[in-house]
Amino acid sequence: QVQLVESGGGVVQxxxxxxxxxxxxxxxxxxxxxxxxxxxPGKGLEWVAFIRYDGSNKEHADSVKGRxxxxxxxxxxxxxxxxxxxxxxxxxxxxxxxxLYDVLTGPQEIFDYWGQGTLVTVSS
Amino acid sequence: xxxxxxxxxxxxxxxxxxxxxxxKSSQSLLYSSNNKNYLAWYQQKPGQPPKLLIYWASTRExxxxxxxxxxxxxxxxxxxxxxxxAEDVAxxxxxxxxxxxxxxxxxxxxxEIK
Numbered sequence: 001q002v003q004l005v006e007s008g009g010g011v012v013q014x015x016x017x018x019x020x021x022x023x024x025x026x027x028x029x030x031x032x033x034x035x036x037x038x039x040x041p042g043k044g045l046e047w048v049a050f051i052r053y054d055g056s057n058k059e060h061a062d063s064v065k066g067r068x069x070x071x072x073x074x075x076x077x078x079x080x081x082x083x084x085x086x087x088x089x090x091x092x093x094x095x096x097x098x099x100l101y102d103v104l105t106g107p108q109e110i111f112d113y114w115g116q117g118t119l120v121t122v123s124s
Numbered sequence: 125x126x127x128x129x130x131x132x133x134x135x136x137x138x139x140x141x142x143x144x145x146x147x148k149s150s151q152s153l154l155y156s157s158n159n160k161n162y163l164a165w166y167q168q169k170p171g172q173p174p175k176l177l178i179y180w181a182s183t184r185e186x187x188x189x190x191x192x193x194x195x196x197x198x199x200x201x202x203x204x205x206x207x208x209x210a211e212d213v214a215x216x217x218x219x220x221x222x223x224x225x226x227x228x229x230x231x232x233x234x235x236e237i238k
Contacts, residue, residue, distance in 0.1 A: 060225075061226050110179045110221060111164070117173055
């Protein structure tokens with residue numbers, strides 16, 4: 001079965017950096033687009049970033065553009081999110097998410113598997 | 125950006141009764157070339173990640189009980205739970221994937237037992 005396991009969360013000061021990772025298993029990782037979605041404590045869901053299955057295309061939300069970078073290593077079945085210049089408002093659980101491949105329409109930004117998430121706390 | 129607005133923010137329904145959650149998008153999610161609505165629904169229970177319930181507005185994900193159904197087209201969508209069970213207590217989110225980036229979610233609807 002598909003498993004997505006995030007790691008690397010923790011407490012960091014404003015302005016600091018952190019890299020979170022997501023180890024994938026139970027799927028052909030190199031065949032799927034992947035996303036990061038975050039959820040601030042007690043709040044709703046916010047899409048953060050996307051990377052195409054082969055890493056050739058990336059998109060980031062405006063709220064993190066220029067500060068966060070999504071990447072992947074298909075040889076290691078691992079997804080990453082490098083977070084720089086962290087702000088208090090970046091405090092959230094960060095979920096690694098796989099997108100669905102629809103047999104008729106191809107890859108779609110439908111999130112069929114989610115990791116358990118890793119908590120990033122930005123605080124002085 | 126497409127804005128997704130859910131209503132109500134919370135609701136309480138008796139066990140065995142019908143629960144209805146609405147989602148409205150700021151622009152149409154219907155793609156004319158394939159006649160599909162780019163709208164998904166998720167369920168999030170406390171302390172858990174979200175779970176995909178419905179996509180293409182009305183296609184039930186594998187393993188999702190048939191008491192969950194999705195309907196609607198264009199800008200107005202509905203998630204219906206036909207007979208509420210105790211395990212359905214959760215927050216429900218709609219999400220559009222029509223015009224990206226960004227992918228956007230509704231603010232969530234909290235469903236409780238009356």
